[in-house]
Amino acid sequence: MVRVARCFLPLCLMAAVVMAATSGTRAQGSSNTQTSNATVAGGTQSAPAFDVNAAVDAYLAKMPPAERARSNAYFEGGYWLQLWDFLSTVVVMWLLLRFRVSVRMRDLAERITRFRPLQTAIYWVQFIILVTVVTFPLTICEGYIREHKYGLSNQAFGQWMRDQAVVLGVGIVLGAIFMVPLFGLVRRLGKNWWVWGAVATVVFIAFIALIAPAYIAPLFNKYAKLEDPSIKDPILSMARANGIPATDVYEFDASRQSNRVSANVSGFAGTLRISLNDNLLKRCTLPEIATTMGHEMGHYVLNHIYKALVMNGVVIVIGFAFLSWGISFALSRWGERWGVRGTGDIAVLPLAVIVLSIYFFITTPINNTITRTMEFEADMYGLNAARQPDGEANVDLLLGEYRKMDPGPIEEFVFFDHPSGRTRITAAMRWKAEHPETASAEELTRPMFTTP
Numbered sequence: 001m002v003r004v005a006r007c008f009l010p011l012c013l014m015a016a017v018v019m020a021a022t023s024g025t026r027a028q029g030s031s032n033t034q035t036s037n038a039t040v041a042g043g044t045q046s047a048p049a050f051d052v053n054a055a056v057d058a059y060l061a062k063m064p065p066a067e068r069a070r071s072n073a074y075f076e077g078g079y080w081l082q083l084w085d086f087l088s089t090v091v092v093m094w095l096l097l098r099f100r101v102s103v104r105m106r107d108l109a110e111r112i113t114r115f116r117p118l119q120t121a122i123y124w125v126q127f128i129i130l131v132t133v134v135t136f137p138l139t140i141c142e143g144y145i146r147e148h149k150y151g152l153s154n155q156a157f158g159q160w161m162r163d164q165a166v167v168l169g170v171g172i173v174l175g176a177i178f179m180v181p182l183f184g185l186v187r188r189l190g191k192n193w194w195v196w197g198a199v200a201t202v203v204f205i206a207f208i209a210l211i212a213p214a215y216i217a218p219l220f221n222k223y224a225k226l227e228d229p230s231i232k233d234p235i236l237s238m239a240r241a242n243g244i245p246a247t248d249v250y251e252f253d254a255s256r257q258s259n260r261v262s263a264n265v266s267g268f269a270g271t272l273r274i275s276l277n278d279n280l281l282k283r284c285t286l287p288e289i290a291t292t293m294g295h296e297m298g299h300y301v302l303n304h305i306y307k308a309l310v311m312n313g314v315v316i317v318i319g320f321a322f323l324s325w326g327i328s329f330a331l332s333r334w335g336e337r338w339g340v341r342g343t344g345d346i347a348v349l350p351l352a353v354i355v356l357s358i359y360f361f362i363t364t365p366i367n368n369t370i371t372r373t374m375e376f377e378a379d380m381y382g383l384n385a386a387r388q389p390d391g392e393a394n395v396d397l398l399l400g401e402y403r404k405m406d407p408g409p410i411e412e413f414v415f416f417d418h419p420s421g422r423t424r425i426t427a428a429m430r431w432k433a434e435h436p437e438t439a440s441a442e443e444l445t446r447p448m449f450t451t452p
């Protein structure tokens with residue numbers, strides 16, 4: 001979905017909201033070592049029972065150096081991709097304006113029909129197809145070649161292309177559903193269009209979040225009810241204990257795309273569902289699955305979807321104010337040269353994308369922090385609900401396959417939309433220190449990586 005975001009930032013945001021809820025992993029175990037509380041016999045004072053930092057380091061050491069180097073290289077490469085994506089978007093959009101491609105697409109739409117909503121839709125279809133084609137070499141590098149280079153993708157090129165075609169199809173339909181009323185509003189409201197434009201955007205994102213589990217996610221993966229009672233029953237018991245009205249847990253074939261472990265809560269109101277991916281089921285033990293599900297239930301109980309809508313809504317309102325200012329600024333200088341008639345002219349879209357790209361590029365740390373904070377809350381909820389600190393630490397290790405384990409604090413603040421492995425394992429070990437009875441020797445000693 002990354003590529004749709006290139007031409008259409010609101011869809012990117014929507015994806016962020018839809019996916020705001022994620023995490024998870026597991027494995028199988030071996031034996032021994034009780035690392036809980038030993039008191040110093042014979043001393044006048046008892047020593048700290050459990051050294052949290054040492055326990056964290058012991059878990060981090062379970063990741064082989066080669067694996068950690070690979071993960072770091074992959075994740076740090078992602079920082080640069082954000083920059084290249086931003087720059088390439090700005091360049092492509094500027095070319096559309098400078099060489100009047102945008103205006104020509106608008107003129108064609110106006111020749112085809114006099115009905116304005118339809119003109120908007122026709123422009124949108126031309127725009128998204130053109131941008132997808134022009135940026136496709138970069139999309140292949142980032143989405144296919146790079147993923148394979150780091151061993152994170154299971155997809156053959158044909159399958160991957162099929163998913164890209166679906167992404168484009170979804171972008172065409174949803175983008176048209178969004179653009180037509182948005183530009184209708186802009187034309188009717190004059191100067192204050194940005195207020196209602198922002199409101200319409202938030203409503204649209206909520207709409208996407210609502211329909212995604214039933215209508216979008218199944219376009220990419222097969223979802224089935226999880227049948228295995230040895231996994232399903234404890235999960236549903238935890239759900240009941242936490243007041244979640246779930247009667248089913250869903251499993252989806254993420255292995256179609258990769259080996260990554262994850263789970264998510266998607267939808268809300270009537271479409272809410274808890275799903276775990278088949279990699280999680282294959283690679284993780286029951287305590288690891290339980291702690292992951294505890295995390296996902298945390299998203300639900302803490303109403304994270306609604307909170308994300310509100311907090312992202314604030315970011316969007318400010319973004320639209322900036323958008324309004326940026327468009328007026330640029331059109332007053334170059335509007336005539338580009339042939340764009342004004343804010344209500346659909347040919348202004350590439351300019352709008354440039355302004356919003358700048359805004360969301362600058363606010364990356366804010367948006368990441370909104371998400372990361374909720375993810376950390378869900379971690380704490382999962383620890384208290386599942387009571388599996390060692391399982392949690394192991395899951396955090398597996399997530400380290402594609403997310404840097406041990407970044408610096410500023411790096412984590414700027415680039416991480418989930419807490420880093422070290423942050424999560426530290427939380428788990430801190431919790432374990434106060435609940436020594438939950439320690440699991442099997443989880444502690446279980447090897448998580450097959451590579452040397």
Ligand SMILES: [Zn+2]
Pocket residue numbers: 020021022023295296299375378
């Ligand atoms: Zn999460």
